[in-house]
Amino acid sequence: MRPFELPDFYLVHPARLNPHVEGARAHSTLWARQMGMLDDTRDPSTPEIWDADELAAMDYALLCAYTHPDCVPAELDLITDWYVWVFYFDDHFLEVYKKPRDREGAGAYLDRLCSFMGPEPPEPENAAERGLADLWARTVPAMSEHWRARFVESTQNLLRESLWELANISEARVPNPVEYIEKRRAVGGAPWSACLVEHTVGAEVPPGMAGSRPLRVLRDAFSDGVHLRNDIFSYQRETETEGEVNNAVLVVERFLGVGPRRAAEIVNDLLTSRLRQFENTALTEVPPLFEDHAATPAERAAVAAYVKGLQDWQSGGHEWHLRSSRYMNEGAGGGAPLGLGMALSRAAAVLEAATPSPLIVPYRKVGPVRMPEFTMPYRARVNPHIERACRNVIDWCGAMGMYGPVARHPEPLWTPALLSGFDLATCAASLAPDATADHLDLGTQWLAWGTYGDDYFPKTFLRDRDLPGARMFVARIPLFMPPDLGPTPPPLSPVETGLADLWRRTAASMPPGGRERFRSAVERMVRSWLWELHHHLQDRVPDPVDHLEMRRFTFGPDLTLGLARIGTEDRLPPEISGAAAMRAVENAAMDYGTLVNDVFSYQKEIEFEGERTNAVLAVEHLLGCGRDEAVAIVADLTTSRLRQFERAVAGDLPALAEEYRLDGEARQALDGYVTRLWDWMAGILKWHRETRRYPEPDLLARYPHHHGERLVLPGPNGLGTSATRVRLTHPV
Missing domain, CATH: 1.10.600.10 (Farnesyl Diphosphate Synthase)
Structure with a gap:
């Protein structure tokens, strides 16, 4: 007996037969x-x-x-x-x-x-x-x-x-x-x-x-x-x-x-x-x-x-x-x-x-998500220098100009109070619980820089659907990370100011190979924001596989894991860092963090920001299911990725160490890096549970133009401007 009837397959290019x-x-x-x-x-x-x-x-x-x-x-x-x-x-x-x-x-x-x-x-x-x-x-x-x-x-x-x-x-x-x-x-x-x-x-x-x-x-x-x-x-x-x-x-x-x-x-x-x-x-x-x-x-x-x-x-x-x-x-x-x-x-x-993919209702009301019980057997540890990092990151963001008005935005994107509510020091202190005070300051400020950039980019380029401007912004990013730590051009935004400062303080202590890998990680993260804009301009929910693979860049785990590698790169052979087993371990950890973020940020992104790139939305779109079912599926996927991480650490990495005949110091460095990955996953979950970046009351305060079912958008109004305010009416 046949287990099922074959479905109708999507295929728009008819097959042709070679005459030979x-x-x-x-x-x-x-x-x-x-x-x-x-x-x-x-x-x-x-x-x-x-x-x-x-x-x-x-x-x-x-x-x-x-x-x-x-x-x-x-x-x-x-x-x-x-x-x-x-x-x-x-x-x-x-x-x-x-x-x-x-x-x-x-x-x-x-x-x-x-x-x-x-x-x-x-x-x-x-x-x-x-x-x-x-x-x-x-x-x-x-x-x-x-x-x-x-x-x-x-x-x-x-x-x-x-x-x-x-x-x-x-x-x-x-x-x-x-x-x-x-x-x-x-x-x-x-x-x-x-x-x-x-x-x-x-x-x-x-x-x-x-x-x-x-x-x-x-x-x-x-x-x-x-x-x-x-x-x-x-x-x-x-x-x-x-x-x-x-x-x-x-x-x-x-x-x-x-x-x-x-x-x-x-x-x-x-x-x-x-x-x-x-x-x-x-x-x-x-x-x-x-x-x-x-x-x-x-x-x-x-x-x-x-x-x-x-x-x-x-x-x-x-x-x-x-x-x-x-x-x-x-x-x-x-x-x-x-x-x-x-x-x-x-x-x-x-x-x-075939039916066309459902169109999207921007800013539709989705309400707060009831958070699932995420699997996390590893206890998050907190760096003792957290209070200093919290004070210093608020001062540093001010020095970089993140509390002032920027082009296209007469009102500041951030305030010290808003940043304090984000509690990025808690995130950094959990990602790097054993770091020195100076290293924790650096990690916290990198998180602040990435988070500010993640807010600045869509508010500047998604709002105005400005693809040329976004491409120019991305093209300038490498200029502020000179491999030889040479001069940089005058910055045009707090993003560029902050990057120039952080790069010099971070890259100076890195070996050349590690410096290049970290620079590439920053470039990939910023370049991936164009991918988000690309979908926004098309009003398109991304394919689930493409979404998951690109979120490894847009969320910035490659960057923060690069910070975690500091101090271990010179003790591990390059073949280990680039081995398939190591990439599988890192990808599993990254996916855990990005999927957790997509659940916590779902209401913020869909209802308040009109976003398209979210794993919960991608699952809804693929399976035709509701929000709660999609959230449960994404939560199950985080557990699957965590179990795969554990499996790879227990079996694949020891086999890799044997294959390359790592000595005691290199094995210790490998074990230390795995511990940092555990800290990274546990710290990401802890921060999402404690930050004020995602709860509905904080979102309502942060987005004062939000009124129930619709958002009052800035931009042109009046006769002849309706094309700038297109509303698609098909449900997701």
Whole structure:
């Protein structure tokens, strides 16, 4: 019995079929036989994986012909061989290592397989090794060193993260939604597919743009779309016959406590959201990226070809899932027609049935949120120098000009009394309970600077919908953090005045590497405020995945954790700070803090400030649920991220220390940093419970123009100015 009927999928780009598919079928079957992947040619010590009939039924040539509809025959043959190899690896790994739960053997196997992408590969001993050695030699000569590095990374991730899947299966552990999305990008292979798209279309992503937010989001949204769709189609096979626990439908089932049918609907809604994120990024973020990088016509054409290639892959991959014997696809598409030439009719049917995302009512009445019981087993400690920090931060903000009028605001944004109510010293004293008095002063003033900037930016640029002014503001920020501590230009706002002062006092004691990382953290935080403005200008609630990942910057945890690293960076190898296990620990801690903030700030942001970027709102928007249910879901997610943090600290970090053979001093530094992360999470929660930044009575006093259901906005009034006061009437 089928666990659910396949939903109607959002897909606006009809699939097209490469006319050279038959040649690729014949070639890939011959190649698989030559590599020893078929049962009649396999090593006798290898379990049966495929025979020729099974390979034909799975039809990877059809997959590649749909996902790469325009490439020439030789290129289609090469790409098809890559997909035969990757699916063979997946099925072989399942039989040989996943089912027997052989984690030690799997690790050795993967290490050796990765060596075939190195400068001196060994002699291949099995079908997977022979296939990779052959494909590597046929693929990389045509590409740049930059592309090769990215392709090696994505291929190694695809291979090595299989151990994560194996560990979950061995422990019968279903991951939490955030962990799953992030890990699935690596093990699912779609970033690897995106690299092959560049090869197929003959256009590499320019190195200077490859790490930018727009290109990263395009790749990640593409990857999530591929993986979420695959999880819906493969749910029955994976859960009923393979004992798999790494599937998005199952993840949603367990996290939300719903049945498979409802879970599949939610995964499909998230899939739709990710595809719309891809479209939004391509249309609204890529063009400004070209201007920022002064991209040449050739570079613009390369990115356009890459985007089109990803769109082709998304549509073609869906079409193949409807036909391959690997998946639950009988009756797929809700009765829509199958067959050559029918893709357009199915896309039209989905578009006709699709409802647009709900529009937003700015400043709608949401009322105070009843706070959930957030899980926090770690007691917040308070620095004994808190009183001094409280006095000094009030004086420092005055010296930086934060109590005076600024451009566009005749009334000051802050007063000493308002800042005192925010109680930022309590926050800093809990984040750094063991800091010296001077270090605590510095940390408190950084928090004040970031909080003032977080108020200044929207009140200046969101209010006036001033994107050019906001971009100019962001572009000036690096000028006040000279790496050599040299001169800075005259400041134009208290934000710039405060940054210039804090940078000199902070960076002087940092090693060069730590100084550059901290500078980047500040830049990323301020640049992320443009992302918030971007959604405000579109009246758009962000995609939930994009929201969570960007909140790691907008809330400023990267900055405050950078302060926590001071004193430990020179005792930890750089490989540790950049290791995937360390990033996973930090991301889990960051997500805990940002999600807590989104619950506490929900009324302030939605009702009093007309904001769009809040996790509670994003959950409401995705699931079509009410405020209280969304709050409960976000609170559950904080618990999941906390448990993942604990799990990683208990298992992944000790393994990392063993891998890099850390000495006693380095291990002590690593343990100390973990303690600071605990302090950070506990301190964030403590501060939110005590600050007067979010309770309704304080909001009413702070926003005197707020009158019940509507906000009296400053700005033009009278005949001909109605366009500046648009009110959208559809409920969220």
